[in-house]
Amino acid sequence: MSPRWRRFLRTLLPVTLLTVGSAYSLASWNWCGRWDERSPVVLGQARAEGSLRAGAAKVSLAPPYPVVVAGYRPPRPEASQADPVPQARAVVLAVGDVKVGLVSLELLLVPDELVAAVRERAAGLGLQDVVVVATHAHSSFGGYDSRLVSQLAGTGRFRKESLEAAVAGASEALRQSAARLTDVSLEVGEARDSVLVRSRSGGEIPDGTLTRAVLRGAEGPVAELLVFAAHPTVVPRDRALVDPDWPGRLSLLREEKGGVALVLQGAVGNVSVSFGDGEGAQKALSFARAVAGLAERVAPVEAGSPRLAFARVEVALPRPDSSRLVPSFSRAAGDNLLCASSSRTAEVGALALGPLELLLLPGEPTMGAEATLVRRTGATGVLGLADGYVAYVETPEKVEAGEGEARRQYFGPALLERLGVGAEVAARVAGFTP
Structure with a gap:
């Protein structure tokens, strides 16, 4: 290698390390801020029979x-x-x-x-x-x-x-x-x-x-x-x-x-x-x-003369959590990426059509998550991929253990609880059978 190339590489190396280090530090800075919890807000409702x-x-x-x-x-x-x-x-x-x-x-x-x-x-x-x-x-x-x-x-x-x-x-x-x-x-x-x-x-x-x-x-x-x-x-x-x-x-x-x-x-x-x-x-x-x-x-x-009822509720989402999605050294950067791509709120709905009482969830609920929501609201079932998308919704126990669909969930263990509270409000407003 010529002396000129050696001098060039000696100059390039620290510049490269400085650039990579600066980029890593910038990506690792906490850009998410604090995500506050608040009570669900009813955005719309309607009920009729006949x-x-x-x-x-x-x-x-x-x-x-x-x-x-x-x-x-x-x-x-x-x-x-x-x-x-x-x-x-x-x-x-x-x-x-x-x-x-x-x-x-x-x-x-x-x-x-x-x-x-x-x-x-x-x-x-x-x-x-x-x-x-x-x-x-x-x-x-x-x-x-x-x-x-x-x-x-x-x-x-x-x-x-x-x-x-x-x-x-x-x-x-x-x-x-x-x-x-x-x-x-x-x-x-x-x-x-x-x-x-x-x-x-x-x-x-x-x-x-x-x-x-x-x-x-x-x-x-x-x-x-x-x-x-x-x-x-x-x-x-x-x-x-x-x-x-x-x-x-x-x-x-x-x-x-x-x-x-x-x-x-x-x-x-x-x-x-x-x-x-x-x-x-x-x-x-x-x-x-x-x-x-x-x-x-x-x-x-x-179903005879059916009822039609609907409720839509806004809930505050927990802070995104990439701990199960990326290596530990890039956790902060992963959180920042999810935060930049996530709304701080989501909608949960309830639709009653005759004997059907369906919860509307903006993501992909697992069987365990559905069972939890049905138990809490009396719904006959859950529709996923409705009115938005927050990715997978797994039970808190499996998220904490890193099991089931936890590695595809963008938020921490509190996600199902936040959605569940909103689902309870929506079901009550829509008149679901307890």
Whole structure:
């Protein structure tokens, strides 16, 4: 090595060390500050009993191709087409003057920004409130979440056009649904097949329960709500097509019988590794057919003159905690990254439709978390991925022990308690049966 290069390296080394050290110190500084606890705040409520009306619609989403395929960490494929095309599906429920909209998007998640934009555009439809949920497809398009953690972990680089595509589809589906209100009856039932699902990360074993609610008009089904928990991760990660995975295929299968079918995710479960023939898209279709068969086994019972009730509550979140997600030496930097990507509040909702009393949670509750919330509120079940996204929600005991889904939870052990207090308020306001 020449003397010139040696002198250059001797100069470069301390500069590099100083730069790295400064960056590490800056990232390790406590930028989070203090996150205060406060009582839940009721943001909206509505209750009515009597004759039920409903309207439903589905609208194809039109992402700005080429788009990143969301669902996993980098590298991610880009897609210039979809198969099947992802949809926005909506149903508007009305009893008297009370109207509530429910819109399901075939996306990985729904961030606060997307939910707020959909509600803003629906302001002229006469709805008391709007619930926005994701089917959690890990192969649909991304780019609609501006939070840095989401961009890094799942949804890819933020593009305003992707956000607009999701908002436009959801808003149009709600508009069409509100314009199609008609008298309906409500039929509710459930069936179970534990062979279809398995536990995640050694957690509680899902029982494979499917809840089916049919809104039936004079000429046939208007809409069908299917609540079933199984991660839509059947389609391969490297598939260069936008794909709504098994929930999209299940909706299409059910819609062959009439009406619009919304697939809603319950507490966390996985598609059974031993299930089905074929690979990728074929396996997704096979699983959708199996769940459709389970839906056919449901013998729904008419609910008579149902009630419709809704409550939405804002809760303060605990301080983010990356201790289970990153090495100990980068804990402070991890906390700062989560804090910069997290709202200090979240919404918890409660929706009563006839005998169904459902909690609405902005994340992915485990079976243990669902059991805790049901016990505290009397709810019949929990819908995940609703009105925001705070990642996984695990029981405090498992978070402290680093078990179950703790390594995917962005907040500390207090998260479930904060959400649980809000759920109790929402359930009480919505009139859930104790």
